[in-house]
Amino acid sequence: MIGPVAQILESWNYLVVIALMMGGLFIVISQNNLVKKLVGLAIFQTSVFIFYISVGKMAGGTAPILTDGPETLYSNPLPHVLILTAIVVGVATTALGLALVLRIHAAFGSIEDDEVLAMKAEAAEPRARRGGDMGDAV
């Protein structure tokens, strides 16, 4: 119905959100540092929130809090409800992830995943186990 440029401008939010999501994914895959991986995960998550809220936006609408005016246009409350739940669950997963990183640091003395993997491979090579700590964590 409209030209491609207008179409891109109309769905601009979606395109930038996709770029942000892929940036978060890139951090999760490429970085070795576990804390940075968790930050990447949080960024990915927040970008998905922005996507949902953009879907719920109504042009000329207002926040979905009922007023007396009969003809008021409200934005869609359903994505808001979904994302409220997701934000709280996101913090729960972040806390769990950080607890795991703390245990990994206690067991291996490093939070770089390549180093941890190398240490694990080294520990598995000779059958002898060095101390209980490493066995507990694996």
Add this chain to the structure above:
Amino acid sequence: MAGYVTNLLLLALLVFILVLVIRTRRLFPVVVLAGAYSLVSAAMFVNLDAVDVAFTEAAVGAGISTVLFLAAMAYLPGIEKTPPEAKGIGHILPALIICIIAGLLLVAAAIELPPVGDPTAPPHVHVAPRYLEESGSFLHIPNVVTTVLASYRGFDTFGEVVVVFTAGLGVLVLLAGFTRTARIAKSGKTGIDGGEGDDA
């Protein structure tokens, strides 16, 4: 129109913060930047009419998350050892290819979506109008988000509480005796349990 421009500026700010996160090596700035990312997205939520989401994101995403990260950082090294870029292009190329392919697929799908704010878009014509029209006279709570969260979808919210409880339980189990283990590991380096390692 002003809302549209604000939207674009905030999105640009988010992209800027993301690039900084990728390029920063010290972890303290990375964590603070993640908090800033949450806060800017909370500003975006206000602009997109999601006020409840905005203050939850500002309090929980930018507040509690950052505090959790900082608390964990107290026990962790403060700098990333070697950034993957320093190890040569071979280390980041696979990640880059995966992200670009996934991104292009998502763009191909997103182009077909109805434009942001279109009143005839499918999400706006299905169940949302019913909530907006009937919940006021039915339950007498002006905030529709609260109505749906606590009343229409109360079981959902109950499930969320269970998830948070389970995560809290998991953190407690993982960190039980954590400080003790850390102390033993430290004393191990000074040679107190050196005998244990010898028989290996």
